[in-house]
Amino acid sequence: xxxxDILLMKGNEAIAxxxxxxxxxxxxxxxxxxxxxxxxxxxxxxxxxxxGMVVLQAxxxxxxxxxxxxxxxxxxxxxxxxxxxxxxxxxxxxxxMAGAELPGLIVNVQRGGPGLGTIQPSQSDYMQAxxxxxxxxxxxxxxxxxxxxxxxxxVDLAFELSFKYRNPAMILSDGIIGQMMEKVVLPPxxxxxxxxxxxxxxxxxAMGKPKNRRPNIHTSLDLDSAxxxxxxxxxxxxxxxxxNKEVRYEKVMCDDAEHLIVAxxxxxxxxxxxIELCRNQGIKVGLLxxxxxxxxxxxxxxxxxxxxxxxxxxxxxxGQMIEDIxxxxxxxxPVNHYGRMGGMVPTPEEVxxxxxxxxxx
Amino acid sequence: xNQANHSQRNTIMTEEIIIAGFGGQGVLSMGKILAYAALMExxxxxxxxxxxxxxxxxxxxxxxxISDQRISSPILSRxxxxxxxxxxxxxxxxxxxxxxxxxxxxxxxxxxxxQRKDIAVYRIDAMDxxxxxxxxKGFNMIVLGGLIKVRPLVETENVILALKKTLPxxxxxxxxxxxxxxxxxxxxxRRME
Numbered sequence: 401x402x403x404x405d406i407l408l409m410k411g412n413e414a415i416a417x418x419x420x421x422x423x424x425x426x427x428x429x430x431x432x433x434x435x436x437x438x439x440x441x442x443x444x445x446x447x448x449x450x451x452g453m454v455v456l457q458a459x460x461x462x463x464x465x466x467x468x469x470x471x472x473x474x475x476x477x478x479x480x481x482x483x484x485x486x487x488x489x490x491x492x493x494x495x496x497m498a499g500a501e502l503p504g505l506i507v508n509v510q511r512g513g514p515g516l517g518t519i520q521p522s523q524s525d526y527m528q529a530x531x532x533x534x535x536x537x538x539x540x541x542x543x544x545x546x547x548x549x550x551x552x553x554x555v556d557l558a559f560e561l562s563f564k565y566r567n568p569a570m571i572l573s574d575g576i577i578g579q580m581m582e583k584v585v586l587p588p589x590x591x592x593x594x595x596x597x598x599x600x601x602x603x604x605x606a607m608g609k610p611k612n613r614r615p616n617i618h619t620s621l622d623l624d625s626a627x628x629x630x631x632x633x634x635x636x637x638x639x640x641x642x643x644n645k646e647v648r649y650e651k652v653m654c655d656d657a658e659h660l661i662v663a664x665x666x667x668x669x670x671x672x673x674x675i676e677l678c679r680n681q682g683i684k685v686g687l688l689x690x691x692x693x694x695x696x697x698x699x700x701x702x703x704x705x706x707x708x709x710x711x712x713x714x715x716x717x718x719g720q721m722i723e724d725i726x727x728x729x730x731x732x733x734p735v736n737h738y739g740r741m742g743g744m745v746p747t748p749e750e751v752x753x754x755x756x757x758x759x760x761x
Numbered sequence: 762x763n764q765a766n767h768s769q770r771n772t773i774m775t776e777e778i779i780i781a782g783f784g785g786q787g788v789l790s791m792g793k794i795l796a797y798a799a800l801m802e803x804x805x806x807x808x809x810x811x812x813x814x815x816x817x818x819x820x821x822x823x824x825x826x827i828s829d830q831r832i833s834s835p836i837l838s839r840x841x842x843x844x845x846x847x848x849x850x851x852x853x854x855x856x857x858x859x860x861x862x863x864x865x866x867x868x869x870x871x872x873x874x875x876q877r878k879d880i881a882v883y884r885i886d887a888m889d890x891x892x893x894x895x896x897x898k899g900f901n902m903i904v905l906g907g908l909i910k911v912r913p914l915v916e917t918e919n920v921i922l923a924l925k926k927t928l929p930x931x932x933x934x935x936x937x938x939x940x941x942x943x944x945x946x947x948x949x950x951r952r953m954e
Contacts, residue, residue, distance in 0.1 A: 579812045580835045582835075670834040
């Protein structure tokens with residue numbers, strides 16, 4: 401690989417460049433720190449002049465997500481990005497997309513809450529992202545990048561999964577991954593799909609009704625409860641298929657681990673440093689990093705819980721993922737949480753201290 | 762099921778740096794040029810800014826990590842090297858330098874110089890030098906020159922290449938001035954005993 405291909409950029413910038421390169425048809429967003437560089441970069445790159453991708457600053461987050469709904473209904477690769485308070489506003493649109501089985505990508509570069517909170521990084525939208533976030537029984541496919549490279553790589557992956565399952569997908573990042581610069585190799589250019597390709601690959605898409613088929617109608621509303629239950633059964637079967645097929649995770653130094661840290665995204669980076677500090681002191685710690693937060697790597701955590709004597713859930717929040725870990729562990733070993741809130745970020749040293757406390761216990 | 766496994770590797774060269782000063786001093790761009798130069802030498806790099814409401818006049822800092830291996834936490838509380846450009850940053854970061862580490866400070870506006878005896882302390886009168894050179898915007902490049910003189914993390918030529926990469930084309934006429942500032946920084950930095 402030519403060195404020229406290796407770039408230095410922010411996670412937010414990588415999202416924008418990756419969107420252009422993976423054949424994204426439209427971006428609809430509204431500025432908010434710490435993700436504003438996504439829209440800024442797209443505006444600077446002017447993809448409407450090259451790939452024909454639409455970039456629009458909408459009047460609000462509500463408008464953005466409903467534009468994604470509309471474009472998704474037409475079989476287009478559409479996305480939005482925001483930060484925590486903005487993504488809270490989008491929840492209605494996301495549950496409508498899930499109900500109508502429409503694809504689309506939502507990027508959440510999280511900041512501390514609740515409410516308007518702070519502009520500093522946080523992972524406190526874990527529950528919102530992994531439990532659906534809006535009303536009704538549904539799930540969103542959630543990918544958690546831990547590097548600028550993964551910010552770039554997960555855009556295409558999220559679109560692929562989103563279209564494969566006709567379900568909204570989310571990239572759950574935070575102010576650390578969004579704002580930091582790292583090396584990145586951008587994905588190769590992939591052209592936007594033509595209308596013919598969309599018609600062929602997405603027969604459900606609302607592209608204009610030819611005479612020889614019934615209209616493609618996209619709605620989440622059905623006042624016939626028996627039919628609505630059938631819809632729900634279909635959705636649940638789909639979610640089960642996703643759980644069976646799409647779990648992704650990374651393991652670091654787990655082979656000889658006596659203690660395990662489970663951490664995603666930026667917290668997993670902090671965990672790597674903690675592991676280095678602990679191993680220098682003879683404490684054998686490993687990392688399980690969920691890459692998909694939903695579906696969650698329940699089985700692998702269950703398996704590791706038979707090997708280690710304690711598990712620490714490291715999250716930049718008050719303790720949310722710990723519930724999923726405990727469900728996986730089923731009481732076999734103690735599961736503790738360490739985290740900071742409100743935009744504060746734990747240092748590797750304080751995590752190492754917290755881990756040692758639990759080891760002594 | 763998709764998964765990646767990483768075996769344990771021995772610790773190789775890693776330099777953890779904090780650059781801190783006032784917003785508008787070029788703290789973030791200095792860090793970016795350093796990171797870009799290291800990237801061109803095939804190193805792993807991370808650049809993590811403070812991105813609070815700090816604008817010109819407030820405090821700004823950036824953590825730059827250069828390593829031979831995958832970088833773990835981009836946010837740290839202990840550093841090998843601290844580059845300190847104002848008193849509030851000195852107050853905050855002097856105690857965060859690892860024993861045996863390096864602290865470089867610009868004397869301008871520093872009322873209480875660093876006290877640590879277990880680290881190498883260097884002083885660079887970058888603000889005064891920039892004024893002498895009639896190149897106030899060259900301030901951060903003078904500091905960067907001093908840094909790579911005492912911590913030869915990257916080759917000087919690569920810093921200049923990185924400048925070309927990171928400066929918009931319309932500012933490329935400024936590269937010789939920046940190069941001069943960089944080289945001057947190497948001359949004016951001095952060890953404090």
